[in-house]
Amino acid sequence: MTDTLRAPAQPLLARYAESLFWMARYLERAENLARVLDVTQTFEASGRPAQAWESVVRINADEAEFARRYGQATPEAVRRFYLLDADNPTSIPAAVAAARQNARILRPLISTEMWTQLNVFHGWVSALTEEEIAGEGLSRLCSRLKESVQLNTGITEGTFYRDQGWHFLQLGRVIERADQTTRLLDIKYHLLLPSLADVGSALDLSQWHALLRAAAGYHAFRRVHPRELTPRAVADFLLLDGAFPRSVLLCVRQAEWALEQLRSRYGLRGTREAAERAEELRAGLEERSIDRIVEAGLHEFLDWVQRMLIAIAGAVGTAFFRDWRPGAASPG
Amino acid sequence: MSGPKPRTTEVSDADGRPLPLPGYDPGGFFCELTTERPGDGGALATVLRRLAALPVEELRRRAASAERDLFNLGITFTVYSEATAIDRILPFDIVPRVLTAGEWRTLEAGVKQRVAALNLFLQDIYNGQKILKDGVVPADLVHGNPNYRPEMQGFPVPFGSYVHICGIDIVRDEHGRFRVLEDNARTPSGVSYVIENRHAMLRAFPDLMQGIRLRPVDGYGLRLQEAMCAIAPPAVADPQVVLLSPGIYNSAFFEHVFLAREMGVPLVEGADLTVENDRVFMRTTAGLAPVHTIYRRIDDTFLDPTVFRPDSLLGVPGLIAAWRKGNVALANAVGTGVADDKALYAYMPRIIRYYLAEDPVIENVETRICREPEGLAATLAELPNLVIKPVGGSGGYGITIGPRATRAELEACREKLLANPANWISQPVINLSVAPTLTPDGLRPRHLDLRPYAITGRDTWVLPGGLTRVALKPGSLVVNSSQGGGSKDTWVLVDE
Numbered sequence: 001m002t003d004t005l006r007a008p009a010q011p012l013l014a015r016y017a018e019s020l021f022w023m024a025r026y027l028e029r030a031e032n033l034a035r036v037l038d039v040t041q042t043f044e045a046s047g048r049p050a051q052a053w054e055s056v057v058r059i060n061a062d063e064a065e066f067a068r069r070y071g072q073a074t075p076e077a078v079r080r081f082y083l084l085d086a087d088n089p090t091s092i093p094a095a096v097a098a099a100r101q102n103a104r105i106l107r108p109l110i111s112t113e114m115w116t117q118l119n120v121f122h123g124w125v126s127a128l129t130e131e132e133i134a135g136e137g138l139s140r141l142c143s144r145l146k147e148s149v150q151l152n153t154g155i156t157e158g159t160f161y162r163d164q165g166w167h168f169l170q171l172g173r174v175i176e177r178a179d180q181t182t183r184l185l186d187i188k189y190h191l192l193l194p195s196l197a198d199v200g201s202a203l204d205l206s207q208w209h210a211l212l213r214a215a216a217g218y219h220a221f222r223r224v225h226p227r228e229l230t231p232r233a234v235a236d237f238l239l240l241d242g243a244f245p246r247s248v249l250l251c252v253r254q255a256e257w258a259l260e261q262l263r264s265r266y267g268l269r270g271t272r273e274a275a276e277r278a279e280e281l282r283a284g285l286e287e288r289s290i291d292r293i294v295e296a297g298l299h300e301f302l303d304w305v306q307r308m309l310i311a312i313a314g315a316v317g318t319a320f321f322r323d324w325r326p327g328a329a330s331p332g
Numbered sequence: 333m334s335g336p337k338p339r340t341t342e343v344s345d346a347d348g349r350p351l352p353l354p355g356y357d358p359g360g361f362f363c364e365l366t367t368e369r370p371g372d373g374g375a376l377a378t379v380l381r382r383l384a385a386l387p388v389e390e391l392r393r394r395a396a397s398a399e400r401d402l403f404n405l406g407i408t409f410t411v412y413s414e415a416t417a418i419d420r421i422l423p424f425d426i427v428p429r430v431l432t433a434g435e436w437r438t439l440e441a442g443v444k445q446r447v448a449a450l451n452l453f454l455q456d457i458y459n460g461q462k463i464l465k466d467g468v469v470p471a472d473l474v475h476g477n478p479n480y481r482p483e484m485q486g487f488p489v490p491f492g493s494y495v496h497i498c499g500i501d502i503v504r505d506e507h508g509r510f511r512v513l514e515d516n517a518r519t520p521s522g523v524s525y526v527i528e529n530r531h532a533m534l535r536a537f538p539d540l541m542q543g544i545r546l547r548p549v550d551g552y553g554l555r556l557q558e559a560m561c562a563i564a565p566p567a568v569a570d571p572q573v574v575l576l577s578p579g580i581y582n583s584a585f586f587e588h589v590f591l592a593r594e595m596g597v598p599l600v601e602g603a604d605l606t607v608e609n610d611r612v613f614m615r616t617t618a619g620l621a622p623v624h625t626i627y628r629r630i631d632d633t634f635l636d637p638t639v640f641r642p643d644s645l646l647g648v649p650g651l652i653a654a655w656r657k658g659n660v661a662l663a664n665a666v667g668t669g670v671a672d673d674k675a676l677y678a679y680m681p682r683i684i685r686y687y688l689a690e691d692p693v694i695e696n697v698e699t700r701i702c703r704e705p706e707g708l709a710a711t712l713a714e715l716p717n718l719v720i721k722p723v724g725g726s727g728g729y730g731i732t733i734g735p736r737a738t739r740a741e742l743e744a745c746r747e748k749l750l751a752n753p754a755n756w757i758s759q760p761v762i763n764l765s766v767a768p769t770l771t772p773d774g775l776r777p778r779h780l781d782l783r784p785y786a787i788t789g790r791d792t793w794v795l796p797g798g799l800t801r802v803a804l805k806p807g808s809l810v811v812n813s814s815q816g817g818g819s820k821d822t823w824v825l826v827d828e
Contacts, residue, residue: 011572011616013598104406104580108592108599112405119406164617268617320617 010163016109017168018321019102021313024172026099027118030092030125031149032180033060033082036187038142039214043207044075053078059183060090076134083133083141086126092145096125111159114152121148164266167258171316174258178251179309182302184215185238188231208234215246235298236290239305248305249285252278255312270319274312281308353384356768358777362508364429364767369508371434375544375825379430382540388774395426395770398536407528409583409813422525423818424532427768428540429780429800433827436547439502439510439784440794442694445684447498447786450517450671452687454494457670458484468686469679477676479518479669481632483639487656489665490563491790496663497556497627498786499523499798502694504765511697511762513781515680517672518664519629522799523785524590525819527552533821545826547796552785553594556627559789560595563661564624571624573597574614576605578630578646588629595627602630607650610657625661626651632666674757675701675723697762703754711758712746718758720745733809735761764809767820769802779803781811782822797822 036056043052054073057066062081065088070077086093100122103115125145132141153173160166188211208229212218215238224241225233241247259275262268284304293301342355351357352366365376383391399421402408408419431439456463457474458481464471474480499520501513530549533541557573564571577588579601592599604614605623613620633640636651654660670676678699684692700707700718711718715734722730732745749756766777784798800820801811811817 011598011614011618011621013600013604014615014617015601015604016598017617101580104585107406107589108597116405120404123404168617262617266618270617 012164012168014321016106016165018317019105020109020165020169021172021316021321023099023102023106024169025176026095026102027149027152028173028176028180030095030099031146032177032184033090033092033095034142034145034149035180035214035216036184037079037082038139038146039184039210040187041138042210042214049075055187056082059187062088062090079133079138080130084128084130093125093128096122109165111155111161113155113159117148117152117155121152124148164262164268167262167266168316168320170258171255174251174254175309175313177246178248178255179306181215181238181246181248181251182305184211185235186299186302205229212237217244217246220244232290232294235294239293240285240288240290249282252282252285256282259316268320271316273319274315277308277312277315281305281312284308352380353768353775355774356776358766360506361763361777361779362504362506362765363777364431364504364765364780365427366768367508369432369435372430372432372825376430378544379428379540383427383768383775388770391426391770391775394536395424398426398532399424401535402528402532405528407524407586409586410581411583412581422813423804424529425769425778425802425804425818425820426533426536427770427775428533428821428823429767429782429802430823430825431797433825435510436796436824438693439782439798440796442502442510442512442692443498443500443784443786443794444792445688445690445693446500446512446515446680447495447788447792449680449684449687450495450498450515450668451493451788453683454665454668454671455489455492456687458494458667459486463683463686466686468682469676473673473675473679474670477670477673479632479667479673481667481670483652484665484667490566490661491788493563493788494665494668495671496559496563496665496788498788499783500786501781501783502798503697503762503781506763506765508765510694512677512680512692512694513697513762514674515672515677516783517668518631520783520785521584521587521629522783522801522819523552523795524587526785526795526797526799526822527594528590529819529821544823547824547826549795549797552787552795553591553596555787555793555795556591557595557597559787559793560597560625560627560661560663562789563663565658565661568624572614572622573625573627574600574605574623576600576602576626576628576630576648578634582629584629591627602646602648605648605651607648607654610650610654610659612648612651612654612660623660625663627663632669635662635666673723674721675703675754678757697759700758702749702756702758707758708749708753711756712749714758715742715746717761719761720749720756720758722755723757729814731810733761761809767800767802769804769818769820771804771806776806778806779809779811780820796824 040052040056050073053075056078057063057073066073066081070081081088082091084093085091086097088094100118103110103118107115131137156169188207208231209218212221212234217237221234221237224237237244237247239248242249244250256275256278259271259278263271263275344350345357358366365380402421402424403419408421411418411420453463463469464474495517497520499516499522501516502510503513504510527549560573561571573595574597575588575592575595577585577599582588588599598614600614606613606615606620612623614623628635630646634644634646636647636649637644638649639652655662677696678701681692681696684690700711702708702711711720718734720732720734732741734742737745764779764781766779768775769778780800780802782798782800785795787793800822801817802820803809803811804818805816
């Protein structure tokens with residue numbers, strides 16, 4: 001190592017970086033899935049049960065797998081598919097199991113508190129029963145799922161050593177969070193497109209409320225937009241707000257920052273491709289007004305955002321995780 | 333061995349003497365807690381008094397809570413079947429096993445002597461083979477041993493240390509005498525439980541330990557790191573140590589995590605390492621970073637597919653060449669398995685005398701070698717009174733305990749002996765010592781052993797105490813975790 005000022009004090013195994021990224025992604029995925037299920041139940045209460053639950057399957061792109069295993073998308077079947085079915089790779093138990101598997105690999109690196117909480121969380125989630133997911137118990141269950149992930153996030157914030165591993169973990173978290181926010185927004189559009197007549201009705205408004213609450217953004221939204229609750233304002237808030245923790249723009253800015261830290265503080269030049277993709281996505285968000293986005297088609301825009309997020313994750317993976325070859329990312 | 337005694341009550345034994353704990357009668361066995369020994373400074377009586385004062389429900393409550401902690405902390409091994417992966421803890425018994433300062437001095441000296449002899453033997457075997465030429469150990473025991481590695485001939489290791497991490501299994505007979513049962517010179521496991529059991533004890537029973545001064549066990553990681561640095565290539569100022577594990581599916585994975593954490597080093601798998609120009613590197617986010625010492629927890633034959641098993645995916649191609657060039661150190665060295673064989677074990681007292689000109693500090697269990705005609709004859713004559721063990725086995729498998737065996741089992745054993753005598757040794761049944769252990773019936777005597785751990789770089793250090801394994805089934809002499817054994821915290825008292 002000639003560049004001693006920039007050389008990391010502690011080398012980070014490529015495999016550890018990968019596991020940190022994925023542990024955070026899977027946990028964030030579990031939390032957001034709980035949010036989606038929670039808000040879906042609210043939609044169901046407002047009168048379109050089958051449609052509401054079907055849309056959950058659709059936004060997760062699980063239509064084929066779901067139909068093969070369960071047939072009709074009844075509320076019960078969808079709940080079971082996402083809350084009990086560990087064989088469904090997009091279920092909450094599967095996401096928590098995958099997070100724990102990565103945490104196991106990372107045990108030499110992460111704090112004992114991080115591991116233990118996740119281990120206990122996994123024990124609980126993998127033993128959920130039909131009774132716990134039924135009826136009015138679902139909302140309580142979703143709250144507990146969210147809190148369990150938030151607890152892990154808090155423990156991580158308070159105990160995990162802040163070197164380059166921290167930035168790989170943050171990258172996984174914010175990329176997944178941005179992706180999930182686009183899905184949450186998309187579910188609402190999937191639901192409402194066939195019934196434009198409802199737009200602006202009391203039912204419609206209550207659904208936008210529910211959506212904001214699912215994203216934990218209702219009160220913040222009220223402060224920022226005290227006099228309007230329109231679909232455009234909500235989409236603007238979830239996509240383009242610069243201060244809301246779950247907005248796509250804020251997540252992308254955080255991803256850019258993490259990549260910049262990895263480059264400047266730890267000398268990881270392999271961040272270039274990912275940083276360029278992130279910059280492109282951020283610019284794409286910053287330069288468009290919500291009106292333009294909605295006019296051109298919100299769903300299509302969300303699709304583009306999701307593809308860009310995949311590109312960023314892919315660039316990080318190619319540079320740091322798998323099949324690394326000397327010369328490709330060697331510092332000086 | 334004594335049968336059940338008549339008229340034992342909760343408070344007194346068959347002869348009317350008061351029992352040390354309610355319902356606890358160790359019978360004719362040496363008890364690690366209730367048999368009086370000099371030099372304990374009153375600690376044994378204190379522990380007994382405190383234990384006796386706790387209702388058994390309270391003991392159970394604390395035991396359950398301690399075991400739940402171990403499970404939640406992931407101090408577990410994973411049992412895989414086709415469809416499931418179940419995490420299990422090594423059952424933890426909350427009654428500690430206590431060693432006096434004097435007893436520990438004997439054990440420590442005995443372990444150091446044993447490790448010194450093992451290393452001298454390996455150095456000789458892989459250099460001049462003087463001991464074979466002098467006829468002390470039969471040459472074919474070495475050359476015909478599957479763990480003998482001719483590749484090691486003439487290869488120098490720092491300080492003549494081959495066995496850097498060693499575990500010696502020691503039992504205690506009914507007179508309280510220590511006996512070595514087995515040497516573990518390859519990749520002995522279990523040390524993580526020594527330290528975690530102490531932590532569990534501190535959480536569950538601070539009141540039991542209060543005021544009793546114990547030798548600490550938490551220095552293990554530092555000592556290990558120190559030894560790993562000492563054996564690194566001498567030109568390296570700040571050596572990078574790694575722990576090489578088969579990965580998360582290995583049943584000892586928790587221990588690998590524990591040791592990597594205690595040493596503060598990366599836990600790597602074979603695919604994380606690569607060899608270029610006979611130097612070993614690990615793949616990091618910043619490129620290849622050099623590695624200087626590997627504490628490997630995989631067997632010799634999996635280390636390097638270009639030298640040993642070509643089908644091994646756990647190892648690192650080119651590792652042995654890098655090692656032979658002196659660019660990386662391996663702990664333990666390759667080829668130590670030739671020294672911890674059960675057949676060779678029988679020769680250890682002679683090996684100690686040969687190299688050190690000393691008597692063994694801790695004797696072997698008397699052992700008959702069935703490859704020798706007189707050993708086979710004596711074994712066959714006394715079969716129902718002996719323990720018969722395969723020389724290559726581990727984990728308590730394949731053992732026949734004569735006094736516990738049925739007529740048919742003894743007959744099967746006799747046939748196996750005659751078919752391949754060289755595969756067997758026999759030993760008298762040792763009436764292993766016992767200690768009070770929490771059972772469904774309350775505190776009852778259960779048999780146990782002890783595995784102290786020694787670290788050897790420049791010199792040898794022994795972790796105070798070691799792993800006490802306890803057979804949880806009544807009367808059972810098999811303490812292995814694969815056969816229903818558990819473990820206890822092991823206390824070494826500080827000299828008053």
